[in-house]
Amino acid sequence: MNLQEIVNRLSLDVKTPGLDLNREVTGGYVSDLLSDVMGNSSGGNIWITLQIHLNIVAVASLKGLAGIILVNNRRPDEDTLKRAVAENIPVMTSALPTFELVGRLYALGLRCR
Amino acid sequence: MNLAEILSILNARMLTDHVPLQKAVESAYCADLMSDVLSFSVTNSLLVTGLTNAQVIRTAEMAAIEVIIFIQGKSPDSQTIKLAEEKRIPLLxxxxxxxxxxxxxYERGLRSQFHHLNQAPIITVRAQSL
Amino acid sequence: MINAEEGVFFLTGKDFTNAGAASSSLKGVLEKRGVPQDIIRRTAIAAFEAEMNVIIYAVAGMMKYRISNTEISVTIQDMGQGIPNIDLAMTEGYSTAPDYIREMGFGSGMGLPNIKKSTDHFVINSMVGEGTTLEFTIRLANGDKERA
Known part of the structure; x- marks a missing residue:
């Protein structure tokens, strides 16, 4: 599934201007714990979290994730977003809580791989 | 959605004893950060979480969450299971x-009801540090 | 008419096994008194966040409560490092918690905002190097006597 399509279908708010969203999403990973994402997510996954710690971008970059969706309207600070743009990690936000957002991604056919 | 259905949908196991399988929940919430659960979840919910420590049980107790589901085969230790049994919170x-x-x-119809940040209580900061 | 009642629980820093026990006991007191469920829940959430702060950041502390027919007031006083900038600490997402606390599901910078959100009145007093005192109040709209 294509990230741009996910952004459109779920009306996500893209917080990293200028990044190409035309990229393949291999699956979804949900966690608010950085160590868990480091250990268990797979490259190309879209990461759903409410964690806005600066290191989310570093983790996504190291694991080669397709992007980060922040739930519950959590707003990352400017430094995090600058870093995301520099590392080519799209960051999107949604007003939905994790369960609802993941349910909709699952309904679109995305799975945890 | 009741516990029997949840067990079957997720192919899950029950970790706590004496749980009525017809017990039902109306809403679901998913998080690893407990303050988020405390802030946004509603009563009569089930919590999906990747953490298995005693604070998860305490969080459920305070937020009046009815059921906890642990994922990726992660089970808490026996003391934590005992605490959940004391507090009558089923663990799956x-x-x-x-x-x-x-x-x-979600596919089987469960949804998340949640609180919005709509309260505006009074806060007074009386003393700052030197 | 039920008489006002009060009590105190002692808290030990870094005692994660018993973290939450004081808030749980307070919840039990409120249940026994027949306080409405939504008020119990708000009190328990605020007390638990405050209790976790003491366990995480302080050496020791205490939780005092007083329940009258019109309100529940709780004071959590600790011997800890104090909060250098309260405005910053009140900002959602701001946290000085070490990684092991974050991996336990706490320290995400939502604790104080949560207490504010759950209570009707909330006061913080803090002195760096001495400690922090949180006081919060939750109103019992018509008193709890009718419901008891």
């Missing part, structure tokens, strides 16, 4: 990921 564990757990429950 599934081998599924958090993503697929939420997805499958």
């Amino acid at each position: 564990v599934t081998d599924l990921s958090m993503f697929d757990t939420c997805g499958k429950l």
Whole structure:
């Protein structure tokens, strides 16, 4: 599934201007714990979290994730977003809580791989 | 959605004793950060989480969460299970990921009701540090 | 008419096994008194966040409560490092918690905002190097006597 399509279908708010969203999403990973994402997510996954710690971008970059969706309207600070743009990690936000957002991604056919 | 259905949808196991399988929940919430659960969840919910420490049980107790589901086959230690039994909070564990757990429950009709940040209480900061 | 009642619980820093026990006991007191469920829940959430702060950041502390027919007031006083900038600490997402606390599901910078959100009145007093005192109040709209 294509990230741009996910952004459109779920009306996500893209917080990293200028990044190409035309990229393949291999699956979804949900966690608010950085160590868990480091250990268990797979490259190309879209990461759903409410964690806005600066290191989310570093983790996504190291694991080669397709992007980060922040739930519950959590707003990352400017430094995090600058870093995301520099590392080519799209960051999107949604007003939905994790369960609802993941349910909709699952309904679109995305799975945890 | 009742516990019997949840067990079957997630191919999950029950970790606590004496739980009535017809017990039902109306809403679901998913998080690893407990303050988020305390802030946004509603009563009569089930919590999907990747953490298995005693604070998860305490969080459920305070937020009046009725059921906890642990994911990726992660079970808490026996003391934590005992605390949940004392507080009558059923614990379930599934081998599924958090993503697929939420997805499958959503697919079968469970939804998340949640609080919005709409309260504006008074806050007074009386003394700052020197 | 039920008489006002009060009590105190002692808290030990870094005692994660018993973290939450004081808030749980307070919840039990409120249940026994027949306080409405939504008020119990708000009190328990605020007390638990405050209790976790003491367990995480302080050496020791205490939780005092007083329940009258019109309100529940709780004071959590600790011997800890104090909060250098309260405005910053009140900002959602701001946290000085070490990684092991974050991996336990706490320290995400939502604790104080949560207490504010759950209570009707909330006061913080803090002195760096001495400690922090949180006081919060939750109103019992018509008193709890009718419901008891």
